[in-house]
Amino acid sequence: xxxxxxxxxxxxxxxxxxxxxxxxxxxxxxxxxxxxxxxxxxxxxxxxxxxxxxxxxxxxxxxxxxxxxxxxxxxxxxxxxxxxxxxxxxxxxxxxxxxxxxxxxxxxxxxxxxxxxxxxxxxxxxxxxxxxxxxxxxxxxxxxxxxxxxxxxxxxxxxxxxxxxxxxxxxxxxxxxxxxxxxxxxxxxxxxxxxxxxxxxxxxxxxxxxxxxxxxxxxxxxxxxxxxxxxxxxxxxxxxxxxxxxxxxxxxxxxxxxxxxxxxxxxxxxxxxxxxxxxxxxxxxxxxxxxxxxxxxxxxxxxxxxxxxxxxxxxxxxxxxxxxxxxxxxxxxxxxxxxxxxxxxxxxxxxxxxxxxxxxxxxxxxxxxxxxxxxxxxxxxxxxxxxxxxxxxxxxxxxxxxxxxxxxxxxxxxxxxxxxxxxxxxxxxxxxxxxxxxxxxxxxxxxxxxxxxxxxxxxxxxxxxxxxxxxxxxxxxxxxxxxxxxxxxxxxxxxxxxxxxxxxxxxxxxxxxxxxxxxxxxxxxxxxxxxxxxxxxxxxxxxxxxxxxxxxxxxxxxxxxxxxxxxxxxxxxxxxxxxxxxxxxxxxxxxxxxxxxxxxxxxxxxxxxxxxxxxxxxxxxxxxxxxxxxxxxxxxxxxxxxxxxxxxxxxxxxxxxxxxxxxxxxxxxxxxxxxxxxxxxxxxxxxxxxxxxxxxxxxxxxxxxxxxxxxxxxxxxxxxxxxxxxxxxx
Amino acid sequence: xxxxxxxxxxxxxxxxxxxxxxxxxxxxxxxxxxxxxxxxxxxxxxxxxxxxxxxxxxxxxxxxxxxxxxxxxxxxxxxxxxxxxxxxxxxxxxxxxxxxxxxxxxxxx
Numbered sequence: 001x002x003x004x005x006x007x008x009x010x011x012x013x014x015x016x017x018x019x020x021x022x023x024x025x026x027x028x029x030x031x032x033x034x035x036x037x038x039x040x041x042x043x044x045x046x047x048x049x050x051x052x053x054x055x056x057x058x059x060x061x062x063x064x065x066x067x068x069x070x071x072x073x074x075x076x077x078x079x080x081x082x083x084x085x086x087x088x089x090x091x092x093x094x095x096x097x098x099x100x101x102x103x104x105x106x107x108x109x110x111x112x113x114x115x116x117x118x119x120x121x122x123x124x125x126x127x128x129x130x131x132x133x134x135x136x137x138x139x140x141x142x143x144x145x146x147x148x149x150x151x152x153x154x155x156x157x158x159x160x161x162x163x164x165x166x167x168x169x170x171x172x173x174x175x176x177x178x179x180x181x182x183x184x185x186x187x188x189x190x191x192x193x194x195x196x197x198x199x200x201x202x203x204x205x206x207x208x209x210x211x212x213x214x215x216x217x218x219x220x221x222x223x224x225x226x227x228x229x230x231x232x233x234x235x236x237x238x239x240x241x242x243x244x245x246x247x248x249x250x251x252x253x254x255x256x257x258x259x260x261x262x263x264x265x266x267x268x269x270x271x272x273x274x275x276x277x278x279x280x281x282x283x284x285x286x287x288x289x290x291x292x293x294x295x296x297x298x299x300x301x302x303x304x305x306x307x308x309x310x311x312x313x314x315x316x317x318x319x320x321x322x323x324x325x326x327x328x329x330x331x332x333x334x335x336x337x338x339x340x341x342x343x344x345x346x347x348x349x350x351x352x353x354x355x356x357x358x359x360x361x362x363x364x365x366x367x368x369x370x371x372x373x374x375x376x377x378x379x380x381x382x383x384x385x386x387x388x389x390x391x392x393x394x395x396x397x398x399x400x401x402x403x404x405x406x407x408x409x410x411x412x413x414x415x416x417x418x419x420x421x422x423x424x425x426x427x428x429x430x431x432x433x434x435x436x437x438x439x440x441x442x443x444x445x446x447x448x449x450x451x452x453x454x455x456x457x458x459x460x461x462x463x464x465x466x467x468x469x470x471x472x473x474x475x476x477x478x479x480x481x482x483x484x485x486x487x488x489x490x491x492x493x494x495x496x497x498x499x500x501x502x503x504x505x506x507x508x509x510x511x512x513x514x515x516x517x518x519x520x521x522x523x524x525x526x527x528x529x530x531x532x533x534x535x536x537x538x539x540x541x542x543x544x545x546x547x548x549x550x551x552x553x554x555x556x557x558x559x560x561x562x563x564x565x566x567x568x569x570x571x572x573x574x575x576x577x578x579x580x581x582x583x584x585x586x587x588x589x590x591x592x593x594x595x596x597x598x599x600x601x602x603x604x605x606x607x608x609x610x611x612x613x614x615x616x617x618x619x620x621x622x623x624x625x626x627x628x629x630x631x632x633x634x635x636x637x638x639x640x641x642x643x644x645x646x647x648x649x650x651x652x653x654x655x656x657x658x659x660x661x662x663x664x665x666x667x668x669x670x671x672x673x674x675x676x677x678x679x680x681x682x683x684x685x686x687x688x689x690x691x692x693x694x695x696x697x698x699x700x701x702x703x704x705x706x707x708x709x710x711x712x713x714x715x716x717x718x719x720x721x722x723x724x725x726x727x728x729x730x
Numbered sequence: 731x732x733x734x735x736x737x738x739x740x741x742x743x744x745x746x747x748x749x750x751x752x753x754x755x756x757x758x759x760x761x762x763x764x765x766x767x768x769x770x771x772x773x774x775x776x777x778x779x780x781x782x783x784x785x786x787x788x789x790x791x792x793x794x795x796x797x798x799x800x801x802x803x804x805x806x807x808x809x810x811x812x813x814x815x816x817x818x819x820x821x822x823x824x825x826x827x828x829x830x831x832x833x834x835x836x837x838x839x
Contacts, residue, residue: 023765023773023775023795023806025763026763026827028830029827029828030827030830031765031826031827031828032826032828033823033824034756034824034825034826035821035823035824037752037759038781038785038824039785040752041750041753041755041781042781042782042818044749045782046783047783048783049783050780050781050782050783051753051756051757051760051780052780052781053760053761053779053780056779056780060813061779064788064813064815065811065812065813065814065815066814066815066817067774067814067815067816067817067820068769068770068819068820075796075809076770077772080800081798081799081800081804082807084798085798085799085800
């Protein structure tokens with residue numbers, strides 16, 4: 001059919017000699033207008049009919065990009081056809097006004113709006129639609145005559161580049177895929193390395209202007225041959241100050257980024273100083289809002305809460321539609337730039353998060369690093385902060401770029417430092433284990449949802465690596481290793497590492513289950529099985545932890561003691577270590593909650609709507625499929641869950657109250673954690689949950705099932721993942 | 731199922747020999763290079779793939795052309811878009827490429 005030339009077409013209108021269509025039709029061809037023909041054909045078509053060729057596929061056709069659809073067509077032309085046209089039209093004049101006072105006001109507005117754009121970008125929108133909606137940034141060279149604007153835009157560009165580099169190095173951006181997309185944006189310009197000195201020069205000038213306007217006489221001004229910032233002497237001081245805090249914030253923020261980038265955490269100390277300066281400059285910036293609002297002309301209708309500038313004025317020189325086609329392949333989403341106030345709040349939070357990262361002692365103990373990351377995630381840090389943390393933790397495949405992963409593992413597995421150069425580290429499975437540890441650290445730095453998904457997946461890898469190491473061990477030493485432990489370092493190495501891998505695997509499983517609460521992935525009808533699963537995983541974790549403690553003490557004490565003395569010592573000294581008791585307390589709570597929920601269900605006290613879509617077994621599979629696939633723990637199945645909960649009833653529960661146990665343990669071990677405020681706070685929370693649940697259980701069992709007005713619900717008001725039963729009379 | 735039904739409908743429609751002349755002529759335009767102009771000033775050049783009763787056009791391997799100035803003549807920017815659907819509501823012009831001979835034969839009418 002292609003290329004058929006027939007007389008039929010001759011009836012189309014006379015071809016337009018490329019009038020109105022500036023696209024050349026090619027050699028020896030012309031454009032023929034077929035609109036009237038198509039209109040006629042459409043009129044003759046029946047409803048639902050199409051004109052199409054043999055290769056037509058309705059399904060494929062449905063994936064066509066719809067032109068002029070705001071959600072699909074990123075090229076829609078709104079106001080201007082191009083940046084150049086916008087500039088010619090006066091959308092971004094330099095200077096922003098010939099009135100110096102207005103120029104200063106407008107420049108401050110541009111600075112504020114850029115800050116709001118930057119925060120919006122950090123929060124997950126594309127750079128093209130946020131920071132680079134600024135026409136001045138898109139054509140930075142135009143501003144060279146305007147030192148203030150030029151230096152500010154330049155440092156913004158350099159900052160964006162630095163942030164992109166951190167985030168793409170950390171590869172945390174996979175969770176926010178838009179973040180590092182910079183295609184087509186003028187991000188690389190000359191002279192950005194000088195941005196700080198330019199900023200410094202401008203800052204110097206303005207601080208002299210500030211001093212001059214504060215001086216009692218105009219003598220200084222004459223002396224220094226200084227031109228004032230703008231013409232209105234009443235506003236001079238306010239404007240100078242407003243500009244200074246904005247410029248200084250940029251300077252310090254850029255310093256924060258560059259110092260944090262220094263290898264092996266060497267710049268963290270310095271970064272903290274700059275972070276403190278950043279925060280105080282932001283506070284000055286916030287306080288400058290009032291004077292800016294009062295001094296600008298024009299009306300201030302509407303709330304400052306949703307304005308993107310401190311003055312409340314609309315900034316000039318921004319058009320997000322100009323380059324939204326650069327944000328391809330994603331469709332341009334309609335985005336709302338954060339308000340200026342929200343942006344400042346965002347940056348203060350970011351700086352606090354960065355400060356937490358910088359103040360963490362570079363401790364090579366993996367356990368404390370993992371604990372730190374988990375604690376850090378509780379404050380829900382945003383992408384940029386998490387990327388910084390990740391890059392600090394893993395550099396060149398080493399912890400903090402200093403400690404080789406094998407050495408870190410050795411330490412975590414409680415082996416002596418002397419073994420860190422042992423040949424075992426060259427084994428394939430041990431190398432893989434090192435990769436898993438690095439991967440785990442990275443995964444823990446990602447956002448909750450992404451993290452949970454990845455944790456679930458890496459559980460299998462940990463299981464596999466465990467099996468591989470075990471096999472390597474067997475291969476080397478046979479089934480029954482008859483070699484004395486004292487003599488053979490390798491045996492000890494293997495045993496310690498295996499134990500540690502198991503413990504770590506259960507730790508990951510535990511984190512995976514607990515994250516489900518934070519992400520609200522469980523429904524009331526699933527709490528029982530979730531707590532049961534947490535209970536079985538915690539038991540394993542406690543078992544491995546206590547075994548590890550025994551093994552550690554074992555190797556520590558043996559030196560220089562005869563065997564007979566040693567046996568006596570163990571019997572005398574053995575106390576359950578606090579870390580295990582801590583887990584014990586959580587185990588009691590999980591078990592108590594499992595039994596309570598099961599009893600409530602069995603006694604029909606808990607109003608649960610049965611899901612019409614899936615059975616309890618199916619839900620069990622859906623929730624724990626990844627754990628089951630990795631055999632964590634071994635031999636745990638749905639039938640075991642049913643078996644252990646089906647007999648639960650309230651009368652038995654009161655006789656044996658798990659919550660009382662939990663409460664007692666929590667009280668007992670508090671003294672062991674007296675110098676760990678985080679653990680103490682956690683214990684207090686556990687204690688509260690135990691106490692409340694114990695009381696609730698009593699109330700329920702006393703009123704009994706015969707009181708239908710009793711309503712039991714569960715809330716997370718004392719602990720984020722251990723629920724508290726609330727009893728109400730309806 | 732729905733897709734199948736729709737396709738049979740289309741098959742039936744296209745195998746129908748007694749279709750109107752305009753439809754028949756429009757069918758001859760399939761696979762030719764088509765240039766469609768739309769309201770906001772852009773043009774799309776692609777292979778004519780499909781048109782429906784409402785006048786919505788699908789082009790294959792389409793390239794977008796946009797002027798960089800509102801005032802013409804102006805330099806053009808272009809980028810590839812692939813399969814696109816141009817709703818009839820935003821279409822302002824529609825041309826197909828044809829040879830000079832065709833045009834001459836056209837003039838002879």
